[in-house]
Amino acid sequence: MMTLREIQTHLDAEILCGEDQLDREVCGAFACDLISEMLASASSHVLLITSLTNAHVVHTAEVIDALGVIFVGGRRPAEDVIEIVKKNSKIPLLTTKCQMFDCCGLLFSKVVQADRKDPP
Template structure:
């Protein structure tokens, strides 16, 4: 699924990263605890979260996540946007809650990220 399809399905606003809309995502991971994000390893994963701060972008950077969708209509501050731009991470904001956002994407074939058990 491309980020453009994600945008359309979630009725999302692109905050930054319009130039990345043709990027493909193969899985999604939804959470507000960034420590949980560190528990999985998957290529081309989309992160859905309600945590709107630079820590989210730093975590996405560490895990090579190329796009973040903020749920519940949340929008990041300018510093967070700037950090995403520096790291070539697309940011979207959807009016849907996390559960609904996840369900929409799952129903259209986007699978959940795999947890790595150590």
């Protein structure tokens, strides 16, 4: 378990919106660039990691009750996409310069480290 704020620090990510909700506990993540795959396979209350930045990602995140969205590779959605989130679901959006593989690997290693220190 990790909070969004810890994840933000690990990835040196920039917060695009939803800063007040960074204390949410994250217990899983789903990394993918296919919307249908997110809808079909992602469980509820996960962190979405993606390089897509269109409005569909944001709508998908709402539909699957995602805890937050991380855009990798320094990509950032357009202002109007961020506005949709601010108006509707207020899901935190973060952007990191890490590429997809590095981002997932880093978070995964942090989870493993935390588990070793404090076995479940």
